[in-house]
Amino acid sequence: MTPAFWCIIISFLINYLLAAIGGWLTVRQTGRFDINQPRIQERELTGAAARVQAAQANGWEVTPVFACCVFIAHFADVPPEQSTLPAYLFVISRVLYMVCYACKLSPWRTIVFAVGLVACAWLIRMAVISTP
Incomplete structure (x- = not known):
């Protein structure tokens, strides 16, 4: 399995x-985790708990985009050693995004998110170039 797939x-x-x-922050803030109505409880969160939940939601939205970009590069026969760097860049951007979101570093969060999108575009660009 290639490094991009591991990413x-x-x-x-x-x-x-x-x-x-x-979940831990939710319990810390509210004293419990409502397993029956977690979405309702999530809407009532504030502070770090709300930001971490939002970062998670964003992760579920953007990870499939990244996965599709990796697969497109793979099926376009982009050599694995070329797709590794943008894949690593995407993962690093997600970790930094998580930190920026949790710590309320809004301008940096936007920049880091853009870096992740650039990594996805980089994979697509390599696929376009390698396709005859």
Whole structure:
């Protein structure tokens, strides 16, 4: 399995890590975790708990985009050693995004998110170039 494919798995694991942290922060803020109505409880969160939940939601939205970009590059026969750097860049951007979101660093969060999108575009660009 190529490093880019491992990065897809890592991206999903980051989302699960955010879910765990978000659950812990939810219990810390509210004293319980409402397993029957977690979405309703989530809407009532504030502060770091709300930001971590939002970062997790964003992760679930952007990870499939990244996965599709990796697959497109793979099916376009982009050599794995070329797709590794943008894949690593995406994963690093997700970790930094998580930190920026949780710590309320809004301008940096936007910049880091854009870096992740650039990594996805980089993979697509390599696929376009390698296709005859």
